[in-house]
Amino acid sequence: MRIPIARPALGEEELKAIRRVLESGILAHGPEVEEFEREFAEYVGVDYAVAVANGTAALDLVLKAYGIRPGDEVVTTPFTFIATANAVLYQGAKPVFADIDPKTYNIDPNSVLEAITPRTKAVIAVDLFGQPADMRALREIAEDRRLALIEDAAQAHGAEFEGRKAGSLGDAAIFSFYATKNMTTGEGGMVVTNDRRVAERVKLLRDHGQAEKYLHVELGYNLRMTSLQAAIGRVQLRKLDRLNEARRANARFLTEGLSKVQGITPPYEDPRCKHVYHQYVVRVEDEFPLRRDELKAFLESRGVGAAVHYPIPVHRQPLYRKLGYPQDICPNAIEASGRVLSLPVHPLLSRSDLEYVVECVREAAQRGGR
Structure with missing residues (x-):
């Protein structure tokens, strides 16, 4: 798959x-x-x-x-x-x-x-x-x-x-x-x-x-x-609302399936907002048995596309280092860049696709803990 x-x-x-x-x-x-x-x-x-x-x-x-x-x-x-x-x-x-x-x-x-x-x-x-x-x-x-x-x-x-x-x-x-x-x-x-x-x-x-x-x-x-x-x-544009609702439904399914996986924090939705899930971004905590990049590699080995948005905060990019930006500013951004992982959420996913994504994350949690 x-x-x-x-x-x-x-x-x-x-x-x-x-x-x-x-x-x-x-x-x-x-x-x-x-x-x-x-x-x-x-x-x-x-x-x-x-x-x-x-x-x-x-x-x-x-x-x-x-x-x-x-x-x-x-x-x-x-x-x-x-x-x-x-x-x-x-x-x-x-x-x-x-x-x-x-x-x-x-x-x-x-x-x-x-x-x-x-x-x-x-x-x-x-x-x-x-x-x-x-x-x-x-x-x-x-x-x-x-x-x-x-x-x-x-x-x-x-x-x-x-x-x-x-x-x-x-x-x-x-x-x-x-x-x-x-x-x-x-x-x-x-x-x-x-x-x-x-x-x-x-x-x-x-x-x-x-x-x-x-x-x-x-x-x-x-x-x-x-x-x-x-x-x-x-x-x-005529399709946008329908496509966004599919994304939101997919996100709800993923959140329900991943919320009980120790060490995986699903996305937070601000109650004032309607989140349209351009990306579905989980946070890989210390309690998870694999590090973020190890989980990404495991998912890819199982055929699940995963990505990191974003692995290097802008002020730590080589261009901005050359411009003299301090490297220790914005600690929350630095912390997030080492933990976030994007999972598939696009509107063309089937129910079986979503089930497989959740299953693979759960499998990683079990295998990594051995």
């Missing part, structure tokens, strides 16, 4: 959408992108959505739209994919790392407060693994300090915090539509906001700084989304 850690849920509807675009002959600058933007903004509950080439481009452009520049600081988490912090470096600004809540793995508002200096201009909160950060507390901090609050919802399509969709919780937000995300266009990203000026600036920057055809008013980039990507995205 082979159970992959992730698999995109694509089918005949996406093929039909691709065929429709190909037959139209409009592969770029077409109505598909505008419709996708309109539909996505409506789904999230914001006024504007701007489609771009990928999630990293979305982060880069939204920081540019907020005027982040050399000498500025942006507070974010070290326990995420490196693109979040790198987007700050693209501006010539400095990422400042705040520690995480050890239960949710999201950025800790109290640590954010400690990280703010007179040079701080923004906070980037990542909705990690499909669960929103504590956006109520972060919003209060941002408003009190007059900081931009940017939500990195790259892993949280359709998630909710206090009844509001991820992406609508900050001043602006970004999404990624990479192949493994809860909805995908292969590659692709989106900036969402209620601020018209931010949306207009992102639109300008994504298309060579072009205010109108062949009139370029500033240095821009080629970071547009194609019509083919947008067509796939429109289909995926």
Whole structure:
């Protein structure tokens, strides 16, 4: 048996959408992108959505739209994919790392407060693994300090915090539509906001700084989304709630099956949130007879895809070591990086797949204890 850690849920509807675009002959600058933007903004509950080439481009452009520049600081988490912090470096600004809540793995508002200096201009909160950060507390901090609050919802399509969709919780937000995300266009990203000026600036920057055809008013980039990507995205958006419910049901099954395995801590769900389980992340405690990497190897030997998100906190990456970041900051992030393990939770899993995953973890617990 082979159970992959992730698999995109694509089918005949996406093929039909691709065929429709190909037959139209409009592969770029077409109505598909505008419709996708309109539909996505409506789904999230914001006024504007701007489609771009990928999630990293979305982060880069939204920081540019907020005027982040050399000498500025942006507070974010070290326990995420490196693109979040790198987007700050693209501006010539400095990422400042705040520690995480050890239960949710999201950025800790109290640590954010400690990280703010007179040079701080923004906070980037990542909705990690499909669960929103504590956006109520972060919003209060941002408003009190007059900081931009940017939500990195790259892993949280359709998630909710206090009844509001991820992406609508900050001043602006970004999404990624990479192949493994809860909805995908292969590659692709989106900036969402209620601020018209931010949306207009992102639109300008994504298309060579072009205010109108062949009139370029500033240095821009080629970071547009194609019509083919947008067509796939429109289909995926219509499926998103159903796919997320499948993920949530799979997560409930896994939690029920693993909650009695000594040394395995299932994911924590903040009661204020709707967790959409981009990843199902367990914590391997000292009581478990195998170390995290040993459990990962055991599962893979049994055909169960497992992954570590993330094995090295950003501030400990070689790039950031070279930049002089202290290696002993953010102890909760360091601790989590040595213990977390992602198990398959994607919506294409069968009941027998899920039973097998649980069975393999239980087998590891028994074998390791001998």
